[in-house]
Amino acid sequence: MDSSLSGASERATAPQRRSFADLFRATEIDARLVGMLGALALIWIGVDILSGGAFLTPRNLWNLSVQTASVAVMAAGMVLVIVARHIDLSVGSILGLVGMIMGVTQAEFLPKYLGFDHPLIWVIALAVGLAVGAAIGLLHGAIVAYLGVPAFIVTLGGLLVWRGCAWWITSGRTVAPMDDAFRRMGGGIEGAIGATWTWVVALLAFAAIVWRTLHARSRRRKVGFALRPVWAEVAVAGLACLAVLAVVLVANSYDLPLRVAERIAAERGLVVPPQGLAIAHGLALPVLIAVGVGIVVTFLAQRTRFGRYVFALGGNPEATELSGVDTRRVTVLVFVLMGMLCAVAAAISTARLNAATNAQGMLDELYVIAAAVIGGTSLGGGLGTVAGAMLGALVMQSLQSGMVLMGLDTPLQNIVVGFVLVVAVWLDRLYRSRTLKGRAG
Amino acid sequence: MSDARPPLVEMRGMSISFGGVRAVDDVSLDLQGGEVVGLLGHNGAGKSTLIKMLSGAYRPDAGEIRIDGRPAAIHSPRDARRYGIETIYQTLALAENLDAAANLFLGRELRSGWGTLDDVAMEVETRKVMARLNPHFAKFKEPVRALSGGQRQAVAIARAIHFNARVLIMDEPTAALGPQETRQVADLIVQLKKEGIGIFLISHDIHDVFDLSDRVAVMKNGRLVGTARTRAVTKDEVLGMIILGTCPSAAIPGPGALAAGGA
Numbered sequence A: 001m002d003s004s005l006s007g008a009s010e011r012a013t014a015p016q017r018r019s020f021a022d023l024f025r026a027t028e029i030d031a032r033l034v035g036m037l038g039a040l041a042l043i044w045i046g047v048d049i050l051s052g053g054a055f056l057t058p059r060n061l062w063n064l065s066v067q068t069a070s071v072a073v074m075a076a077g078m079v080l081v082i083v084a085r086h087i088d089l090s091v092g093s094i095l096g097l098v099g100m101i102m103g104v105t106q107a108e109f110l111p112k113y114l115g116f117d118h119p120l121i122w123v124i125a126l127a128v129g130l131a132v133g134a135a136i137g138l139l140h141g142a143i144v145a146y147l148g149v150p151a152f153i154v155t156l157g158g159l160l161v162w163r164g165c166a167w168w169i170t171s172g173r174t175v176a177p178m179d180d181a182f183r184r185m186g187g188g189i190e191g192a193i194g195a196t197w198t199w200v201v202a203l204l205a206f207a208a209i210v211w212r213t214l215h216a217r218s219r220r221r222k223v224g225f226a227l228r229p230v231w232a233e234v235a236v237a238g239l240a241c242l243a244v245l246a247v248v249l250v251a252n253s254y255d256l257p258l259r260v261a262e263r264i265a266a267e268r269g270l271v272v273p274p275q276g277l278a279i280a281h282g283l284a285l286p287v288l289i290a291v292g293v294g295i296v297v298t299f300l301a302q303r304t305r306f307g308r309y310v311f312a313l314g315g316n317p318e319a320t321e322l323s324g325v326d327t328r329r330v331t332v333l334v335f336v337l338m339g340m341l342c343a344v345a346a347a348i349s350t351a352r353l354n355a356a357t358n359a360q361g362m363l364d365e366l367y368v369i370a371a372a373v374i375g376g377t378s379l380g381g382g383l384g385t386v387a388g389a390m391l392g393a394l395v396m397q398s399l400q401s402g403m404v405l406m407g408l409d410t411p412l413q414n415i416v417v418g419f420v421l422v423v424a425v426w427l428d429r430l431y432r433s434r435t436l437k438g439r440a441g
Numbered sequence B: 001m002s003d004a005r006p007p008l009v010e011m012r013g014m015s016i017s018f019g020g021v022r023a024v025d026d027v028s029l030d031l032q033g034g035e036v037v038g039l040l041g042h043n044g045a046g047k048s049t050l051i052k053m054l055s056g057a058y059r060p061d062a063g064e065i066r067i068d069g070r071p072a073a074i075h076s077p078r079d080a081r082r083y084g085i086e087t088i089y090q091t092l093a094l095a096e097n098l099d100a101a102a103n104l105f106l107g108r109e110l111r112s113g114w115g116t117l118d119d120v121a122m123e124v125e126t127r128k129v130m131a132r133l134n135p136h137f138a139k140f141k142e143p144v145r146a147l148s149g150g151q152r153q154a155v156a157i158a159r160a161i162h163f164n165a166r167v168l169i170m171d172e173p174t175a176a177l178g179p180q181e182t183r184q185v186a187d188l189i190v191q192l193k194k195e196g197i198g199i200f201l202i203s204h205d206i207h208d209v210f211d212l213s214d215r216v217a218v219m220k221n222g223r224l225v226g227t228a229r230t231r232a233v234t235k236d237e238v239l240g241m242i243i244l245g246t247c248p249s250a251a252i253p254g255p256g257a258l259a260a261g262g263a
């Protein structure tokens, strides 16, 4: 994880005939990530061909990104849980319960005091959800860390308990509709930020990429470490910027429905040109939330003591304890984070559905764990990346949406997803055993 | 001499049992600054268990630890580190998935002004310590899993000596090392001793122990057979202590000494 900025550069400076592999190594790009992107590209192209070009359209890709957001957010937390040698089987049920609580809060409880459409409703509802998610995580973590009950059992219990609690709140009744401002978190027309803001986000991303590259370089130069070749820095930063650009272009070429565009034009006093009106969606809020979560959790994992201890715990719990780390506290915090991310996912999914239902998030635990594992998280602990897990979520969602577009039956979809899960992990093992041998030799 | 200055470390009546088995039984042992005490005994004699009570890994059932003559409250590895007690565990206690620097600074990470981990600074420091222990070491970016047994041991030693220890516990520090690295560790021990650090050295190599330690302490079946000045006893006598539990006349017998000893 933290080796991404150096290491290979020392070997690559040796004067020798450079093969493609050497050049690739000099860029220090994570080969696993490239493999996953390649697999994703294959799936996208394959599904697009099989569905007669229905997949690779701005509209479908935009929807795909929105559909992925909720599972991707939870997968980011699940990585840390699994890295610390635990598991959380209850995320779907936590999502269900927290979604229901947020739904009741904004649709039935708060309007009694604030009236409908009060600007604070969404904030309070979200805060309540985050607090409940954190509290559930705290309870799970404390039982695992201080009472010594395995996480598998604790969260298996949680799976049943929280789903039951969710039913109890409304006796199984669906709560709808959600607050208008809250609904933006689910995407849709109101939940897209528009072309201009999308460009602003893109510019910020470009700036961040450039700053990161320069900062890491100057830091290494200061202490006299080997630097990556300039062409490699430029290539990596350039590729990252290109990826951002591609996402932005797709989001900005998915136009709002004509009637909505005309309404907006009327509101702003614009004249509708004769050839029609094209107003782009731009990026969806849930996608921005998911990306934000990914960045924050990656930061926690790689740049903070907490993250370092999570990985150490997964590598050797006894050694971590002997190093004076309060391993129980770290365990509790991992589950608290997981609970809060379930709340974020619950906000996205209730907002998207415009309702809180009793079945919300059912089976999500399986998709979240599968996403993390497809993304290269080792169930043995100590190994995994947030970016990988979120990409894993995108891979799973792509497969599923693709198969829906192709008109496959649900049972067949399940068969394919299950098959892909096993094959992905097998390929990962093959890759790992090869790279490890290569290193030792 | 010992009247003028209390010992750096004093363990009194240390006992611990694991499910009815008395792993360590009423052991008392002390250590002066700048002194090397070799701890000897068969497999399962209780050496590692004794020093793990000193390093905070185990909580003793009975006994008292004093540092500089004052009772020390050591309930966790963090407490022990606070007293300047550093340990090289027999199992090395490294997180295999992290690199050398992350292991060296585990629990004591260097941080930047923003409170984030300063990996670059930690690598710089790690390079410095490792240069002293294993000059050819270059795998600073690989996870410890990819290191050889000797290289791992070097990382574990580096971690113990980097933080200005006052008491160093070395549980078989050279078990995985080649002759050259073993000599380096021996040199290191001599040097640390000069700096006034007290060292508990556990080893199965009686020659090493004789070369390096000022005193030897022998354990058998969880009990202390006796302690002796290294110069006052022969290797055969010490072997007798280890194997038979007999205590030669030049040694101070402990509770574990055979009753039919010299006196």
Ligand SMILES: Nc1ncnc2c1ncn2[C@@H]1O[C@H](COP(=O)(O)OP(=O)(O)OP(=O)(O)O)[C@@H](O)[C@H]1O
Pocket: B018, B021, B022, B023, B041, B042, B043, B044, B045, B046, B047, B048, B049, B050, B090
């Ligand atoms: N955590 C534990 N749980 C149960 N029994 C233990 C534990 N640790 C040590 N023991 C027992 O205590 C006794 C002493 O073990 P210890 O590891 O201290 O021996 P040692 O002198 O270090 O041996 P070696 O030379 O093989 O390292 C052994 O009988 C061992 O089985």
Ligand SMILES: [Mg+2]
Pocket: B047, B048, B049, B090, B171
């Ligand atoms: Mg031992």
